[in-house]
Amino acid sequence: MTTNVPAGSLRPTRSSTITVNGAGIALADRDRTRPFLLLHGGGGVATMTGFADLLAERTHSRVLLPTHPGFGGTVRPASLANTKDLAAAYVGLLEELDVSDVTIIGNSFGGWIAAEIALLNSPRVSGAVIVDGIGIEVQGHPMTNVTGLAPAELAKLSFHDPAKAPRPPATGGTGPSPDVQALAAYAGPTMSDPTLSERLAGLDLPVHVIWGESDGIVDPGYGRAYAAALPHSTFTLLPRSGHLPQVETPEELLGAIDDLGR
Amino acid sequence: MTTPLTVTRIAHASQLITLGDLRVLTDPWFTQNATYYPGEPVVRTVETLGPLNALVISHEHYDHCDLDALVAGGFDLSTPLFGPGTVTALAATKGFTNLHTIEAWETARVGDLTVTATPGKHGVHEVTFVIAAHGRTVFFGGDSLHIPELDQIPERFDHIDLAILPVNGLCIRPAGLRQVVMDAEQAADLTAVLKPTLAVPHHYAFHSGFLGDRMITKGDRDPRHYTDALGRIAPEINTRIVLPGVEVTVP
Numbered sequence: 001m002t003t004n005v006p007a008g009s010l011r012p013t014r015s016s017t018i019t020v021n022g023a024g025i026a027l028a029d030r031d032r033t034r035p036f037l038l039l040h041g042g043g044g045v046a047t048m049t050g051f052a053d054l055l056a057e058r059t060h061s062r063v064l065l066p067t068h069p070g071f072g073g074t075v076r077p078a079s080l081a082n083t084k085d086l087a088a089a090y091v092g093l094l095e096e097l098d099v100s101d102v103t104i105i106g107n108s109f110g111g112w113i114a115a116e117i118a119l120l121n122s123p124r125v126s127g128a129v130i131v132d133g134i135g136i137e138v139q140g141h142p143m144t145n146v147t148g149l150a151p152a153e154l155a156k157l158s159f160h161d162p163a164k165a166p167r168p169p170a171t172g173g174t175g176p177s178p179d180v181q182a183l184a185a186y187a188g189p190t191m192s193d194p195t196l197s198e199r200l201a202g203l204d205l206p207v208h209v210i211w212g213e214s215d216g217i218v219d220p221g222y223g224r225a226y227a228a229a230l231p232h233s234t235f236t237l238l239p240r241s242g243h244l245p246q247v248e249t250p251e252e253l254l255g256a257i258d259d260l261g262r
Numbered sequence: 263m264t265t266p267l268t269v270t271r272i273a274h275a276s277q278l279i280t281l282g283d284l285r286v287l288t289d290p291w292f293t294q295n296a297t298y299y300p301g302e303p304v305v306r307t308v309e310t311l312g313p314l315n316a317l318v319i320s321h322e323h324y325d326h327c328d329l330d331a332l333v334a335g336g337f338d339l340s341t342p343l344f345g346p347g348t349v350t351a352l353a354a355t356k357g358f359t360n361l362h363t364i365e366a367w368e369t370a371r372v373g374d375l376t377v378t379a380t381p382g383k384h385g386v387h388e389v390t391f392v393i394a395a396h397g398r399t400v401f402f403g404g405d406s407l408h409i410p411e412l413d414q415i416p417e418r419f420d421h422i423d424l425a426i427l428p429v430n431g432l433c434i435r436p437a438g439l440r441q442v443v444m445d446a447e448q449a450a451d452l453t454a455v456l457k458p459t460l461a462v463p464h465h466y467a468f469h470s471g472f473l474g475d476r477m478i479t480k481g482d483r484d485p486r487h488y489t490d491a492l493g494r495i496a497p498e499i500n501t502r503i504v505l506p507g508v509e510v511t512v513p
Contacts, residue, residue, distance in 0.1 A: 002295040002296055002297070002298075003295055003296070004293035004294070004295045004324075004328070004330065004331070005294060005295070006292065006293055006294075006307070007291075007292060007294040007300050007304040008300075008303060008304055010294070100294075101299060101472060103471070103472045121296075122296075123294070123295050125296060126296045126299075126470075126471025126472060126473060127297075127472060127473025127474060127477070204296070205296055205297070206297065206470075206473040206474050206476075206477035206478055207473075208473060208476075208477065232436070232477070232478070234477055260473070260476035261475070261476035261477060261480065262476075
C-alpha cells in the first residue's frame with residue numbers, strides 16, 4: 001500500500017534569487033512546517049474556520065481549509081460527481097502546493113472525504129483524523145436522516161448542548177440551499193458507500209477516529225465501527241460533545257489530536 | 263602506518279565507512295513514504311554512491327534495507343552483500359547475486375574485508391556487525407536493543423576503533439510500547455563496555471509523520487541524551503554527534 005519516493009523530493013529546498021530594493025538576494029528556503037488539511041462537513045466551511053485558527057495558532061502549523069466546490073456559493077463542476085472525485089481533487093491540491101507529511105482532518109462528510117483521500121495512497125499524506133465522520137454503513141447504527149429538518153431539530157441532534165449551536169443565518173427563500181444540493185450531489189441519497197468499510201480494511205495509514213459522545217446523527221457505536229474498519233486506528237470518545245466537536249468543544253478536540261500517544 | 267578510517271552518515275543508519283581503500287555501506291535507505299521520514303537530509307543518491315566493496319545490512323525493515331531504491335538507482339547487484347538469512351533471502355529475490363549469509367558470531371571474508379555478525383535483537387530478526395580490515399575495527403549497532411550477548415564483544419575482538427550505536431529507544435505503541443531499539447542510557451552502557459576510540463550515535467532523526475509519531479512509534483529525537491549519558495558513565499570515551507554528510511576521521 002505504501003509508495004516510496006526519493007527522500008526529500010516532496011518538499012525540496014527551494015533556491016531562488018529575490019530582488020529587494022534593487023538587490024538580488026540568493027535564498028534557500030527550507031519549509032518543514034507541519035501541514036494539516038481540514039475538510040468541513042455538510043454545514044459548510046463556517047463549521048471549520050474557528051478550529052482552523054485554533055489549530056494554526058496553537059501548534060504553529062500550516063492549516064489548509066478549502067471550501068468544497070459547490071459550497072458557499074462556489075461552483076461544482078460536473079467532473080466532481082462524487083466523494084471519490086473530490087478526494088482525488090484534494091490530492092491534486094496537495095501536489096499543487098508541494099507539501100508532505102500532511103495530516104487530513106475531516107468532520108462529518110469531510111471525514112468521509114478524508115477516508116477516500118487516505119485510500120488514494122498519496123505519499124504526501126501521513127495520516128487522517130476522522131471526527132464524527134460518515135460514509136460507511138453499520139448494521140444497527142443507521143445514520144439519522146436529517147433531510148428537511150428545521151434548524152432547531154438539527155441543532156438538537158448535532159450538539160450535546162444545543163444552546164451552543166451557532167445561530168443559523170436567516171436564509172430567506174425556499175427549497176434546499178446550494179450547500180445541501182452540493183452535499184447531496186457528492187454523498188448521494190444514502191450519504192454512504194456500502195463498499196467503503198471493505199476498502200478501508202487494506203489501509204496502511206494511521207487514522208485517529210474521534211467521536212462526540214452525544215452525536216445524534218451518527219452515534220458513538222457507529223464511530224467505534226468506523227475505527228474497527230480501519231486496521232491501524234485509535235478511537236477517542238469526547239465527552240460533552242456532539243456531531244461537531246470542532247464547534248462545540250474545540251479545545252478538547254485539539255487536545256485529543258495533539259496529545260495522542262503522550 | 264595506521265590505515266585511515268572514516269565514517270559519513272548518509273542518513274539514519276546508512277553509514278558510508280571507509281577502511282583505507284575499502285568502501286562499505288551499511289543499512290541503505292534513500293526514499294521516504296507516508297509513515298517513514300528520515301527527518302534529516304539524505305546526502306547521497308544511489309547514483310552518486312560510487313563503487314562499494316560491500317553492503318552490510320542488519321535486518322529487512324524498509325528504513326534499513328531499501329533494496330528497491332538500490333535496484334531502481336542502477337546499483338551494481340554483484341556487490342558483496344553481508345547480512346542475516348532474512349536479509350540475503352530477500353536480496354536474492356531482488357536480483358542481488360553476491361550474498362554472504364552470517365548469523366551471530368559467524369564471519370565472512372571478501373578480499374581484505376572481514377565482516378562478523380554479532381548478536382542483535384529488534385522487532386524482527388536482526389544482527390549487528392563487527393567490520394574489520396587493515397587492522398581497523400568498527401562496531402555497527404544497526405537499531406538493535408542492548409542485549410547481554412553484546413557485552414561479549416570485547417572478549418572476542420581486539421580494540422574497537424569506532425562504535426556506531428542507535429540511541430532513540432524506539433517503542434512501538436500498538437505493541438504496548440514495546441521497546442525495540444536501545445535508548446540513550448543503554449547505548450551509553452554498551453559503549454562503556456566496548457571502549458571504542460570514538461563513538462557515534464545514529465538512528466534518532468527518523469519520524470513516522472505527525473499521527474504516526476502519536477499512533478505508531480515513540481522515539482527520542484535528541485542525540486544529546488546519549489552523549490550526556492556517556493559523559494556520566496564513561497567520560498574517557500570520545501563521542502561525536504555528526505550531521506549527515508560530515509566525514510569523520512577516526513584517530
